[in-house]
Amino acid sequence: MTTEGGLHIRHHFIPFAACRHLSSLPGDLDDYERQAIHFCHHWLKGTAHFTFHTSGSTGTPKRIKLSRRLMAWSARNTLQYFGLQKGDSLLVNMNIAFVGGAMMLVRAMEGQLHAYVQAPSRLPLSEIPGKQFDFYAFVPMQLQSMLHEAPRLLASLKQAKGILIGGAPLSKHLEKQLLPLQARMVQTYGMTETASHVALRPLGKPLYEAMPGVHFSCDKRQCLVVHTPHLPPLVTNDRVRLHDATHFEWLGRIDNVINSxxxxxxxxxxxxxxxxxxxxxxxxxxxxxxxxxxxxxxxxxxxxxxxxxxxxxxxxxxxxxxxxxxxxxxxxxxxxxxxxxxxxxxxxxxxxxxxxxxxxxxxxxxxx
The missing domain is CATH 3.30.300.30 (ANL, C-terminal domain)
Incomplete structure (x- = not known):
């Protein structure tokens, strides 16, 4: 495999250099695959801001404009944390219309990695049985589905340098089921506004740890305040037990407290x-x-x-x-x-x- 990074879409390999011009794209791409290429095109051409929508899980979905500077900083942090190097591979199976999926593409471009793009599915590894990647990102529902419906697929995760789990809460029961895989899995903490995660929690450990350059405080409600180099302090509605400026235990959303x-x-x-x-x-x-x-x-x-x-x-x-x-x-x-x-x-x-x-x-x- 060449060390030149690019997109692997079905049987096509499209170097990132080719994404700059869009002049010779394969003719059999579907709309989702073209969406991935066009995102890479705008990134590689130096677009300064990108707009995403929040999931709407805690209210009405919002449009969030993220700066290129913030997204690049986040991507480089992740590459360094997991020791990802030029020529490594990652699987893009989360929806690239949302920040979690799009940031997998940014990490690939910033690190010159090989990005294998799939449309989101419940069993993302079923289309590539036996294929191993250096880096993955899953939502809990995908891991739960693989555990119950196709556990043999999970063997390919053991050699990964890193596996992100995010986008939805990870239950303690599912976490217990994943621990025997002995893979480098971490639960993420972050939001659209922070361009993906600002803290990670290794499975089996109680505390989230801040990514480099990030620190935390609490407001009067004991809700987390996130401090990053490229954003003003971000006040959340997440109740936490703050252990120090870079470690916290997540307790739940303050808007999910009822008074009975x-x-x-x-x-x-x-x-x-x-x-x-x-x-x-x-x-x-x-x-x-x-x-x-x-x-x-x-x-x-x-x-x-x-x-x-x-x-x-x-x-x-x-x-x-x-x-x-x-x-x-x-x-x-x-x-x-x-x-x-x-x-x-x-x-x-x-x-x-x-x-x-x-x-x-x-x-x-x-x-x-």
């Missing part, structure tokens, strides 16, 4: 406990926890599932087990049902009730 009868409950902790129980019950389906208005409690904690996902017996077993494992007053009070559970393109659950009165009728449920 004067008790503050962190939604993520409820969802983690529920996910563990569902796995023990061999039930796999999306869900989320949320608060709904209640005349006595102010907000009542409930779980929301797709229609026909739980039997009445399974629902009662789940709620009873949660009351036993959690502090009773922090356990969900009921299960609600709606047509489907909205998700972002990266597989992140969007905690949205689809109407004002989700179904609680057990007749809407199916047996497992």
């Amino acid at each position: 009868g004067g008790i503050k409950i962190q939604i993520e902790q409820v969802e983690e406990a529920t996910a563990r129980l569902l796995e023990e019950m061999s039930i796999r389906c999306p869900f989320f926890a949320t608060g709904i208005p209640d005349p006595l409690l102010g907000q009542k904690l409930v779980l929301v599932f797709p229609e026909k996902s739980l039997t009445k017996a399974a629902e009662e077993q789940l709620l009873q087990a949660l009351r036993q494992r959690m502090e009773h007053y922090k356990a969900p009070k009921a299960v609600l049902y709606q047509a489907y559970i909205p998700q972002s393109p990266s597989g992140k659950i969007l905690r949205q009730l689809l109407d004002d009165s989700p179904s609680t009728d057990p007749q809407n449920k199916a047996d497992h």
Whole structure:
């Protein structure tokens, strides 16, 4: 393989130098593949700013304009952290319309790496069985799907210099399943505004560590404030336990705290406990926890599932087990049902009730 970096798209190799001119592109490319080439073209021609949209998982999607300077700095940080060198390879299987996927292309161009471009899919390694790369980035849903449907594919990850996991929360149960792979996997912390991650947490470790040049502080709410060289201080809504200026433990989103009868409950902790129980019950389906208005409690904690996902017996077993494992007053009070559970393109659950009165009728449920 030549050490000259470029794009590998199906059976084509397009050196980055060729992306500057767009004069001799293969004629059999689809729209997504052309989108990847055009992004590289604008980067290599020196475009100063790029516009992305946030996922909308914590509110209405927003347009974010990122500077080339910030994106290049972030890419070089990652290349250095993982020891990636000219001629190494990476897999681009996250949507390049969002910053996570686009930054894989930027890393390849800045480091003169070989970027293998695939349209996003649930089983990204199934199209290239046995192929090994030096660097990967996955959303948890992709790793979960491979573990359950095609675990043999994961053997190719063991030799990687680095594997990013981001775009959606990583459950403790999935993390435990990934640890035996003994691959250099890290959970990312970042957002569109920071051009991908500003901190990384090796799987099996409790703390996130700042990338070079980044440090943190907390505001009065104990929410994280991110300080980077190319942005003003960025105040987040992430509740953390700050250990020092470069290490923190993530606790959850402050906008995911509900007040039920004067008790503050962190939604993520409820969802983690529920996910563990569902796995023990061999039930796999999306869900989320949320608060709904209640005349006595102010907000009542409930779980929301797709229609026909739980039997009445399974629902009662789940709620009873949660009351036993959690502090009773922090356990969900009921299960609600709606047509489907909205998700972002990266597989992140969007905690949205689809109407004002989700179904609680057990007749809407199916047996497992």
